[in-house]
Amino acid sequence: MIKIDFKKGKGLIPVIIQDASTNEVLMLGYMNRESWKKTMETKKASFWSRSRKKIWVKGETSGHVQKIKGIYLDCDGDTLLLKVDQIGGAACHTGFRSCFHQRLEKGKWKVFGKRIFDPKEVYGK
Amino acid sequence: MIKIDFKKGKGLIPVIIQDASTNEVLMLGYMNRESWKKTMETKKASFWSRSRKKIWVKGETSGHVQKIKGIYLDCDGDTLLLKVDQIGGAACHTGFRSCFHQRLEKGKWKVFGKRIFDPKEVYGK
Numbered sequence: 001m002i003k004i005d006f007k008k009g010k011g012l013i014p015v016i017i018q019d020a021s022t023n024e025v026l027m028l029g030y031m032n033r034e035s036w037k038k039t040m041e042t043k044k045a046s047f048w049s050r051s052r053k054k055i056w057v058k059g060e061t062s063g064h065v066q067k068i069k070g071i072y073l074d075c076d077g078d079t080l081l082l083k084v085d086q087i088g089g090a091a092c093h094t095g096f097r098s099c100f101h102q103r104l105e106k107g108k109w110k111v112f113g114k115r116i117f118d119p120k121e122v123y124g125k
Numbered sequence: 126m127i128k129i130d131f132k133k134g135k136g137l138i139p140v141i142i143q144d145a146s147t148n149e150v151l152m153l154g155y156m157n158r159e160s161w162k163k164t165m166e167t168k169k170a171s172f173w174s175r176s177r178k179k180i181w182v183k184g185e186t187s188g189h190v191q192k193i194k195g196i197y198l199d200c201d202g203d204t205l206l207l208k209v210d211q212i213g214g215a216a217c218h219t220g221f222r223s224c225f226h227q228r229l230e231k232g233k234w235k236v237f238g239k240r241i242f243d244p245k246e247v248y249g250k
Binding site for chain 2: 003008014016018022023024025027028050070071072073074075076079081092093094096099100101102103104109
């Protein structure tokens with residue numbers, strides 16, 4: 001049986017986060033072995049922050065954690081798909097439900113959908 | 126308005142492919158600027174193959190092309206989400222509908238779903 005291939009991405013694997021009930025794609029994050037292990041132990045999504053270079057528990061500041069409902073691996077073993085319950089209703093740090101809230105329309109990126117929370121209130125900045 | 130950030134991934138951006146009608150996640154591929162341009166021009170998904178190091182038109186051998194129905198960019202501009210019509214019904218080169226046909230169950234990866242096509246027949250190998 002195929003195992004997770006952390007080598008191809010030099011220690012990191014892309015992880016697609018999908019809403020378990022609506023199948024909406026909420027975000028894409030990256031995991032290293034440590035954040036994968038933490039995700040398995042806590043049943044909540046943890047990632048590796050490429051910018052901050054540290055483990056990042058999704059929702060640790062906002063409370064908007066992602067409870068793991070299903071874990072899927074692709075044919076090559078180099079991409080994960082997690083189905084989650086998104087606590088708080090929004091995955092994006094900007095307050096939108098999904099990080100993918102920009103749609104290409106006639107050659108321009110248009111923001112659609114509405115903010116579920118105000119980042120200033122949640123993050124205090 | 127945010128633009129696609131090809132720099133963060135050293136010229137490559139991960140692209141999530143989702144079925145436009147069912148919202149099933151079918152695969153994840155990578156695009157460079159050239160494959161992105163080609164995708165825009167042809168309205169069919171083209172990727173950069175990291176293993177073969179060349180542009181790859183999805184379905185060029187099998188005929189199972191992906192017609193673009195919607196294009197979404199994430200908040201950081203470093204991940205794309207494409208909603209597609211998957212011609213032939215299967216995105217995975219193994220013949221499964223989705224590349225994510227392995228599910229973690231009691232600590233083991235279990236294959237689920239059924240093959241839509243036989244790779245031997247489609248690829249002749």
